Amino acid sequence: MKVAVTSADTRTVTGHAGRCRRFWVYEVEGREVRGRALLEVPLKETFHASHHAAPAGLAGIAALVTGGMGQGLAARLRGLGVEAVVTSETDPDRAVAGFVDGSLPRLAPHAGHGHHPH
Numbered sequence: 324m325k326v327a328v329t330s331a332d333t334r335t336v337t338g339h340a341g342r343c344r345r346f347w348v349y350e351v352e353g354r355e356v357r358g359r360a361l362l363e364v365p366l367k368e369t370f371h372a373s374h375h376a377a378p379a380g381l382a383g384i385a386a387l388v389t390g391g392m393g394q395g396l397a398a399r400l401r402g403l404g405v406e407a408v409v410t411s412e413t414d415p416d417r418a419v420a421g422f423v424d425g426s427l428p429r430l431a432p433h434a435g436h437g438h439h440p441h
Contacts, residue, residue, distance in 0.1 A: 324351050326422060327381050328415045329389040333361060335413045338391025341371035346381065349419045356419060370396055377403055388418050388427075397432040407432065 328336055329343040337343060344364050350357045364378040377384070377400075386406040390413070397407035409430040412418040421427030 324385040326386045327384045336390050340389040340392035341396050347415045394432045
């Protein structure tokens with residue numbers, strides 16, 4: 324399975340999933356991470372800009388882990404068959420490990436548009 328993590332700075336799990344252009348994409352087999360690759364999408368392919376689809380490089384992901392997203396994006400991801408995961412964990416590797424073993428702290432998507440934590 325593939326798990327994507329928003330990481331605008333390539334070092335931490337970042338919020339603003341809809342506008343994020345950089346993602347770590349993890350390849351997970353069972354409970355083990357087999358590898359990760361950095362994906363950078365063009366501005367026109369961000370979730371915010373594309374409105375109906377996921378960025379092409381994120382096709383086939385099982386989950387999107389992020390520090391913040393709105394309820395609209397969470398609903399769109401569910402419609403695409405992608406688990407939307409908002410967390411307070413800031414380390415991408417720990418976030419994916421926690422997602423895989425079920426220990427990842429989770430937060431709810433934000434109710435209002437534009438009210439994401441920084």
